[in-house]
Amino acid sequence: MTNLTEIETAVLVVGYGPVGAAVACLLGRYGIETIIIDKAEAMSLQPRAIALDNEALRILQMAGLSDDSFPRLAIPYVKMHSPFVGQFGQVNTAGAIDGHPKLVTFAQPDLEAALRKRVDTLATVRVLTGCEATAITETEDGVVTMVRDGQGRATRIRSAYLVGADGATSFVRGVIGQNFTGQTYAEDWLIVDALDVPSPIDHIEFICDPRRPTPHMPAPVGRERWEFMLRPGETREMMESDARVAELLRPWLRPDELKIERRAVYRFHARCCEAFARGRIVLAGDAAHITPPFVGQGLVAGLRDAANLSWKLAAIVKGEALPQILTSYDTERRPHARAMIGLAKFMGGLVMPRSALQAIAAHGLMRGLRGVPMLRRFLDELGVKPQNRFRDGLFVKGRGGGLLVRGAQIPQGWVRLQTGALVRSDEALGSSFCLVGFGVDPGTMLPPDLRRLWSARGYGLVHFCHAGRPCAGPGTFEDVDGTLTPKAAPIGWAAIVRPDRVVLVDGPANTAAELVDAALNLLGDTRTHPARPEDAAVSGRGDVALA
Structure with a gap:
């Protein structure tokens, strides 16, 4: 020492x-x-x-x-198969959200x-x-x-x-x-990653067989992964042997095609x-x-x-x-x-049912639900995935405009720079807080002293103008696909977006000064922008409604 x-x-x-x-x-x-x-x-x-x-x-x-x-490989869909009722689920993952x-x-x-x-x-x-x-x-x-x-x-x-x-x-x-x-699953799983697979599948499949559940998926550069649940009495040493791996992969690969990158037994946790x-x-x-x-x-x-x-x-x-x-x-x-x-x-309950009876009941129910068009759309289009929207946190509660949701991320689309180049809209927002105007320059809505304070901190001022409109001036970008305006917010609207792209507060562009005040008070910085007594509710509760 x-x-x-x-x-x-x-x-x-x-x-x-x-x-x-x-x-x-x-x-x-x-x-x-x-x-x-x-x-x-x-x-x-x-x-x-x-x-x-x-x-x-x-x-x-x-x-x-x-x-x-x-390297990355886009997956168009995920299928779930049952040995008793056939395919009972499919999640459509083709296409993009927020530019990805x-x-x-x-x-x-x-x-x-x-x-x-x-x-x-x-x-x-x-x-x-x-x-x-x-x-x-x-x-x-x-x-x-x-x-x-x-x-x-x-x-x-x-x-x-x-x-x-x-x-x-x-x-x-x-x-x-x-x-x-939480819980530790009682079952062990053998994970097998193979290289240079001659005919890789193009999607993810879950073979939900109670005798041996097996997720199977492709990966970039000719890789594939299989996950095999161990049965009672099977040991790590037994399952990781060359002979057992070859036996498990026989439905997909001949022994002479095997090129194993990794084999390992894991136990999953929640x-x-x-x-x-x-x-x-x-x-x-x-x-x-x-x-x-x-x-x-x-x-x-x-x-x-x-x-x-x-x-x-x-x-x-x-x-x-x-x-x-x-x-x-x-x-x-x-x-x-x-x-x-x-x-x-x-x-996990669908992937690894405990018995044939449980598999028939659960998988049959899921297949039946998909027979109802509205439920099928909900299940197939990722409706069951919890949305990353906050109920409470560092944002001003209340209802905004358009598709913007306070406490959720602003949509991302493609915008055109004044040079003509196309970039994703997050690149326009920068790496700090940003006051965004939809069809209006938000900087013109701020008093000079507040604009200087905002800019002195390195915070952004961005104007997204809708497609086909003349877009000139610093911080102005043409929303070429309409993701931001008018889809996300009406023309004449404004929002303050956090560095993680979450909408902190939004409202009519002519209330931009109130939006900035609400954001600064919510952050609680009192060095250069003292909180006013009447704003205590904003910094304390974060529930000011800016209609």
Whole structure:
């Protein structure tokens, strides 16, 4: 300890998996001094997570990843088969939402490599691998973390905040006294990833046979994955043998076609913490919640955490918001994470029925429900997927205009720059808060002093004009496909959008000053914009209605 090194940073991230890397990418984009540590010397090359939805791809876009940053394969539909009643379910995942495919498969090492490549470009982010947190102490003004490297050298890291993204066996979770609640499935599963499959399928299928449930899906670059539930008496050693793997894959591949990338036995979990934060220490990803794989939402949930948490930490560190806003991270994220776990458990019941009788009853019921046109549309078009909309949190409650929903993300479409280039509309919004005008320049609706204050913070002013209209002036973009105006909001409307693209408040453009006042007071910054007594209800309850 005589050679103890001490370093300081604004945020320390423990865990350099995909969620920790996404947090670091976002914090780096916001200009926050960040250190990320991981006890592993190098990135794992084992494929684990395999599915991402349009929400996850949009978050990766926010983190700075382009469409070609890692290979991905769009999935047109997901089918569910029963040996007793035939196909009883199909989810249509073709097409796009918010400028991204509804569902893709990928290889996790490819995604992690892309995230780490992005981290390497960020001047404010420092990576320390081969370093393990051994003790964490929260103080009045920060967090002190003792770190030891592979040679036994100790470092004390002082940070204003700490993010535990250190996985299902999280050390950080134990430090803040959080225990997982939920269930561990009694069944083990053999996961087999194969390379260079000669005739890969083009969709995801679930073979829901009580004798051996088997999810099966393609992945980029000729990969495929199978998941086989173990039967009573089958052991890890037995199932991971070459002979058993070849036997299980015989319906799809000849022995001479086998090129196995990975085989491993896992046990699935459905668990969630009672709180995602304590003081200056917060949890993200598998450290906070574990989702069974039946709906492909495990990593997606962690990326949602990263997007929700990172901008709030940045706003607090920059002094643009009071520390109390961090409580909204748990308020906003935990209910949705629990809802996704609930959906995964429901799907698990369909995938692995306990008996033939249960399979006939459950699968037959689902097939019958699909015979009703309205229910079929609901089931086939992802109607059962919990929407990522907040009931409570850091937004002004009330009803807005058009399709905008306060506490939910603004739709993303394609907009034209004045150079003629097309970009997704999130690129126009930038990386901070943004006052958006629909068919009107929102800056012209603000008093000069308020506009100067807004711009001095680096907050954006964006005007989306509808397709075919002359669009001139700074911050003006043509909404070429009508996603934003008039579909999302009527002409003459305005909204304030958070850095994670959630609508904080909206209203008529001529109330833009009131919208800005409501947003600043909700953030609680009193340095350059003192809260007025009459605005106490806004910052305290967040339920001002701006019609």
